[in-house]
Amino acid sequence: MGGENEVLVKEIVAGILRLYRAVYLDSLKTSKRFGLTGSQSAVLRAILAHGALSSAELSRKLCVTPSNITGVIDRLEKKCLVERIRQQEDRRVVLITLTESGKELSKQLPDPIERKLISGLVDLGPEQVHALGDAMNRIVDLISAERIEETDLGGLHEHGPWADEKRA
Numbered sequence: 001m002g003g004e005n006e007v008l009v010k011e012i013v014a015g016i017l018r019l020y021r022a023v024y025l026d027s028l029k030t031s032k033r034f035g036l037t038g039s040q041s042a043v044l045r046a047i048l049a050h051g052a053l054s055s056a057e058l059s060r061k062l063c064v065t066p067s068n069i070t071g072v073i074d075r076l077e078k079k080c081l082v083e084r085i086r087q088q089e090d091r092r093v094v095l096i097t098l099t100e101s102g103k104e105l106s107k108q109l110p111d112p113i114e115r116k117l118i119s120g121l122v123d124l125g126p127e128q129v130h131a132l133g134d135a136m137n138r139i140v141d142l143i144s145a146e147r148i149e150e151t152d153l154g155g156l157h158e159h160g161p162w163a164d165e166k167r168a
Contacts, residue, residue: 016139026113034109035079039064039072041109044081044098048106052085052095081105 027038034041042062047053053061059069073096076082081102087093098106121129 012139023113030110034105036105036109037072037075039068040076040081042112043069043072043076043096044102044106045109045112047082047096047098048103052097054093054095058096076102 027041030041031037036044039062043058046058046061050057050061055069055073056066058073059066062069064072073082073084077084080099082096083099084094085097087095121132124132
């Protein structure tokens with residue numbers, strides 16, 4: 001990498017790491033206050049918004065694997081926040097629904113960071129939103145293609161959420 005480009009690349013990666021850290025801290029705050037993980041909160045919000053859903057529908061809506069959603073539902077069920085209801089007409093279909101305490105807790109949950117981001121993005125012009133969308137898609141493509149190797153990151157770990165781990 002050369003001069004100006006190297007500085008910009010490091011700023012972009014540092015910005016992504018700051019974004020990751022903000023999402024992590026937002027999730028941690030909710031976890032401490034309500035005793036829920038980010039995934040558990042997302043499941044409760046989804047059921048509150050859409051009504052009873054199958055685990056497959058939940059996994060699609062939340063972009064997580066079916067096995068992951070099963071574990072989340074199991075833990076919420078142990079906390080008596082959701083229950084599995086088998087459909088009478090087709091016993092193979094099991095819907096996940098909120099219990100009364102699950103409904104009460106779901107209504108108290110703060111807006112997820114995604115909603116805060118959306119409210120900020122809607123104020124931008126269409127060209128800006130399009131440019132950001134293109135840039136995000138490109139970044140995701142780069143990561144998905146695993147084109148960035150550990151050695152390419154140089155000293156960027158000093159700025160990211162793992163900075164303390166590197167020093168320990």
